[in-house]
Amino acid sequence: MFPLVLGRYALNERLNEMTPDEYTAEVASNPHTPALTLQDIAKTRPDLRPMVAANPAAYPDLVNWLAGLGDPHVDAAIAQRNASPQAVTDPVNGSVPTQDNAPTSAAPLAPVPLPDGHVAPTPSTGTTADAGSEQAQSAGDAGRAPRSRRGLWIGLGVGALALVAAGAFALNHFVFSKISGADSPEAAANNLVMALTESDEIALYGALSPAEREYFGDVMGQFSTHFDDASNEKWAEHALAFYDSFSFEASSVNYEVEDLGDDVARITIAEGEFTLDADGDKVADAVNNLLVEVEATSLGELITQEGGTFPSPQEVADDVTTGIAEEFPVTFTAEDLIIPASELGSGLDSFSTGGLGVPDVQPSEDLEDVAFALVAVKEDGSWFISPQLTAADLQVRMMGQAPDYGALPAAVPADSPEEAAEQMVRAAFEGLDTLDFSAMAGHFVTAERRAAGLVPTVELSAEEQAEYDEIVSSLSLSDVSYSVDRVEGDTAYLILDNLAVDMSVEGLPYTFTMSNDCAGVNASGMTMSMCMRDIPALQELGLSDLRLIAREENGGWVVSSGQSSADSLGVVGSQALRLYEEGKLTDEQWWMDNLGILSQYGAMMSEY
Known part of the structure; x- marks a missing residue:
């Protein structure tokens, strides 16, 4: 399945790079063409509008907008579409999407401009499931026995x-x-x-x-x-x-x-x-x-x-x-x-x-x-x-267990901030084998190290242990590196330069990579990646400014996960507040214009 996803991703990447002059009838009629691309075709290529109107992937509001243009060829395509739902064979997995089951609102969709400057509304994504869930929750609360004080x-x-x-x-x-x-x-x-x-x-x-x-x-x-x-x-x-x-x-x-x-x-x-x-x-x-x-x-x-x-x-x-x-x-x-x-x-x-x-x-x-x-x-x-x-x-x-205070991990301070972060990550991966993370806890500040020492023992059945061992045995940390962004007194802000994890799934090798700016996966020689520079909205929210924080404690460096989380929340929260004050946070069009590659990727994934 994953190679298919990569193939679909590559297709959407090519579509994303097309200019209006490069659109073809095949692209306009392909049921796997993303909704955003269909919108652009309808807007910029009048000659291809009949193909878009007949495409089962065209969502209803886009079809309605096309119907209002008064183009007889478009009207004929819509009439045929309404008379008998189309059945188009999926060239990738053999499924047969129809007008009824065609995707209508995958990722958030940008409105299509009308000739008079108005826009066609995007399809609604609301459902009644949430309301039903709330009613069920209320009913459950009403029938619940009073709790002990x-x-x-x-x-x-x-x-x-x-x-x-x-x-x-x-x-x-x-x-x-x-x-x-x-x-x-x-x-x-x-x-x-x-x-x-x-x-x-x-x-x-x-x-x-x-x-x-x-x-x-x-x-x-x-x-x-x-x-x-x-x-x-x-x-x-x-x-x-x-x-x-x-x-x-x-x-x-x-x-x-x-x-x-x-x-x-x-x-x-x-x-x-x-x-x-x-x-x-x-x-x-x-x-x-x-x-x-x-x-x-x-x-x-x-x-x-x-x-x-x-x-x-x-x-x-x-x-x-x-x-x-x-x-x-x-x-x-x-x-x-x-x-x-x-x-x-x-x-x-x-x-x-x-x-x-x-x-x-x-x-x-x-x-x-x-x-x-x-x-x-x-x-x-x-x-x-x-x-x-x-x-x-x-x-x-x-939990019915006796806290083992003798197991409180000793501090393992590092000589530098980046070394503290790298040692902590390596210790975490080592702990996966035995579910003993006391070694990792030694790389945290004192307050966190204390609490990390009191973790209930994990007891697995033979079947659970075998399943867990199968997952963990295929994981390996092939690389991890950090660099110092800045140091303020006894606090250092670290940038993740590279984190690479290798694993095997059904005999196929996978490598997951991550840095401060990008994340990616290599599967069977095919690589897919996503970077902050491709998603302007996430950059505006400050996600590229998130840092891991290390503290100097007792002559060495250790990691403070609490400060790291608090700093990240502060960065994102303050930037969200700024965007709200600038009128962007609640502006749907701004989000559509700044989601970048995420819009195309969301539309692609919704088809699976």
Whole structure:
């Protein structure tokens, strides 16, 4: 099949390079001629319009436009087309497309200009499937049994830790006085609880792992550098306003501490009574302030332009205060933080490890009750709570497995940024054989390396193992190279120069290649490639500016996947915002004019 695709791609490449004078009757009548080419023929070659009108690949709106030209030869072709659907044998695979099953809207189609300057509308691609799906989802929600609140409290705990850590960059300038850590894991947990009860966001921030505070700050800061500083400060203020809207009380709290080795400890809340409350008026004010901020942005303008509306401040206040009054205050005990084994399968059906051919990890059938616990780490002689290890530890135990903290990978810093990236990629491919990616984790920054060490064990059946081995055994990394684009302090931005992966499919050799600007595949001596320069719209979105980020840490270089992702989101997000402000993002014609080779490729692939 793939050689056929390559052949079709080559055909479309030749069509794409044709001038109007080079169009022939065969091209105009070929059912595999892309829709965009048929449009151009209809526009520029009146003598070939009857062939286009008879072509089963001509979509209805194009045929209707041709019918309105008053050309008797075109009218005769359309009359014959309507009288008896054509049957044209596919010269490639032998199929027989007809007028009814001919492709009508493959890739997004550019409108065909009319002589008077108007355009023929492109065919609609909407279906009723989405509506049906939404109805089915609503029906499923209506029949679903009420969930236990236990998951809510545990989710609030994990989510609060993650949100506070993510907001680190906004607090960094005034927290130093309260970042002293604790003398023991139990004291670290108590610092966290006391900070929550006192609504002291600075102390709460100071109770968390410095390595992770810095990491989350770097990640959020990397994203925010692509946007206005004043806006970033406002969003931070809104986040703190939400935090200040809630209050937390704790009494009679006792902990059980388990030494996990390597300066890591698990602190289980053995006893305690807790109350979480919220001020409805404060929450409503925080929501309204946030909505005002959103409405003033380009996103708000886009929502309004597309027919959306923002609720009035009074509507928000009424809904929020009513909801808060119904749900809060919430009281729970340490026993409510224990998840019974009977509930572990509901909402955690599988944990996806990701990666090519790697199956999902299913929860063990022999599950035991799992108590929510904080995980503390020792850094620079003091103990702090680790949000990442707390979440990962809970997840692994909910899978019925025991986290192996002795397996936390050691750091493997490189001598240069490009070497760090290349070693990380090679380690990832080596890990595919055994599904052990601890070697790859050693090439990441400390915060990511910690979390990567706690991954559930993948257990495969004999049949699954054989299938997986067959896929992986044919893969090999033949080349990988990066170069430094720029270095800013301890941060390096890397460009992928070349990544080549060889594999075999049904005895045929394939080579996949990728660089910062192009991706391609070589199959049986035939090469197909696609580059950013061929797709102007993707260049406008900044995809050619995406970089892998490496950090200098402890005298060597390691990769920060979090910063890399945040930087990429910031690049694309800021460019999309620019395109919107310039009127291009919502301009269909602009997209049609700037999709380049992607339009032809999409039309080609839709025929398979």
